[in-house]
Amino acid sequence: MITNEDQFQLATYKKMPIAAERGEGVWIYTSDGDKYLDLYGGHAVAGTGHCHPHVVNAIRNQAGELLFYSNLVYSSARARAAEKLISIAPQPLAKTFFCNSGTEANENAMRMARMATGREKIITFSGGFHGRTADSISATFLGKYRELGKPNVPGHLEAEFGNIESVRALADDTVAAIMLEPIQSMAGVRMAQPEFYIALRTLCDERGIVLIYDEVQTGVGRTGQWFFAGSDAGGGVVPDVVTLAKSLGSGVPVGACLVTDAIASHIKENDLGTTFGGGMLAMAAVTATLEAIEQDRMLENVRRVEAYLRERLREVEQVKAVHGLGFLLGIEFNENAAVVHKRLLERKIITGTSSDPKVLRLLPPLCLTEEHVDEFVLAADFHG
Numbered sequence: 001m002i003t004n005e006d007q008f009q010l011a012t013y014k015k016m017p018i019a020a021e022r023g024e025g026v027w028i029y030t031s032d033g034d035k036y037l038d039l040y041g042g043h044a045v046a047g048t049g050h051c052h053p054h055v056v057n058a059i060r061n062q063a064g065e066l067l068f069y070s071n072l073v074y075s076s077a078r079a080r081a082a083e084k085l086i087s088i089a090p091q092p093l094a095k096t097f098f099c100n101s102g103t104e105a106n107e108n109a110m111r112m113a114r115m116a117t118g119r120e121k122i123i124t125f126s127g128g129f130h131g132r133t134a135d136s137i138s139a140t141f142l143g144k145y146r147e148l149g150k151p152n153v154p155g156h157l158e159a160e161f162g163n164i165e166s167v168r169a170l171a172d173d174t175v176a177a178i179m180l181e182p183i184q185s186m187a188g189v190r191m192a193q194p195e196f197y198i199a200l201r202t203l204c205d206e207r208g209i210v211l212i213y214d215e216v217q218t219g220v221g222r223t224g225q226w227f228f229a230g231s232d233a234g235g236g237v238v239p240d241v242v243t244l245a246k247s248l249g250s251g252v253p254v255g256a257c258l259v260t261d262a263i264a265s266h267i268k269e270n271d272l273g274t275t276f277g278g279g280m281l282a283m284a285a286v287t288a289t290l291e292a293i294e295q296d297r298m299l300e301n302v303r304r305v306e307a308y309l310r311e312r313l314r315e316v317e318q319v320k321a322v323h324g325l326g327f328l329l330g331i332e333f334n335e336n337a338a339v340v341h342k343r344l345l346e347r348k349i350i351t352g353t354s355s356d357p358k359v360l361r362l363l364p365p366l367c368l369t370e371e372h373v374d375e376f377v378l379a380a381d382f383h384g
């Protein structure tokens with residue numbers, strides 16, 4: 001299997017030596033009978049855990065009804081997903097545009113901001129990651145990514161995350177949008193003070209700029225709230241646009257832009273489009289994902305288990321700090337986190353690294369419990 005995959009698939013990812021065959025909750029089962037505790041969720045996708053029965057049933061049922069029809073027709077699956085998503089979004093977010101991935105959501109968010117303002121420039125932040133298509137990669141000021149997208153889309157400006165003065169200096173009347181990951185995940189799970197988000201909101205209001213939160217990672221419950229938008233950690237700020245993907249469909253590819261009525265009023269027929277966005281299978285997965293999070297009280301679970309994990313790590317001398325919120329956590333070590341990552345993998349626990357070599361990233365399913373945390377801390381053998 002490994003030989004075949006290596007022979008026929010482009011080697012664009014450094015893979016773990018795991019052949020994932022089956023999943024259940026926080027567990028991944030391999031073809032040779034092993035099981036792994038998954039604290040990475042396949043790039044933060046397995047929010048409801050692997051194969052949540054409610055999500056699986058909804059997908060099975062929808063697959064037998066109608067797999068797909070495009071936005072040229074109405075659909076009860078789409079109507080339900082849109083209504084459910086908007087019902088949990090902080091006001092004044094009022095409408096959704098469905099697409100298929102995080103990068104596509106961000107491309108459309110930036111396009112809407114340009115349409116709404118009649119301006120072209122976009123401010124994003126050093127350390128932010130927004131995807132790999134042309135506009136999103138040009139907005140990504142993290143490591144080598146932007147270089148990979150040469151020639152870049154013009155009009156992208158780089159500010160310093162957490163430094164409002166650096167934003168003010170760039171935010172003139174040619175700027176359409178300020179876009180940020182409210183918690184920068186790949187940069188090593190970096191979060192700013194609430195005052196920073198509040199100052200961004202004020203600046204955008206003063207200068208007629210659209211504020212976009214890329215919540216591709218932080219959205220859909222990962223922080224212990226449905227969204228970072230509107231949360232206390234973010235000073236209660238609600239942006240004009242929120243982009244989502246990753247865990248929104250529990251593994252069925254789907255993205256979304258949530259927008260205010262004010263933004264929506266600038267978007268007309270044929271301004272945006274996508275063949276697969278809003279397809280029935282993905283929509284059934286979205287509704288079931290949100291219902292599963294609600295039914296299993298996963299937001300409360302995230303907050304409780306986060307507190308427990310922080311408490312357990314407080315005892316550990318090698319842990320310098322724990323960054324982030326909810327189940328988007330960066331454990332900062334005094335030394336290279338790759339050693340811990342490797343040790344954990346040998347002990348059958350999957351974690352993530354980041355572009356900060358000292359930070360180990362955890363993006364587990366929202367159903368992770370205290371017992372799983374105990375297993376993780378024991379296996380990490382921080383003193384070993």
Ligand SMILES: Cc1ncc(COP(=O)(O)O)c(C=O)c1O
Pocket residue numbers: 043100101102103104106129130131132181185214215216217245246
């Ligand atoms: C914050 C953020 N935005 C956007 C993206 C791009 O999402 P996708 O890979 O679905 O295009 C990612 C992917 O890792 C991400 O972490």
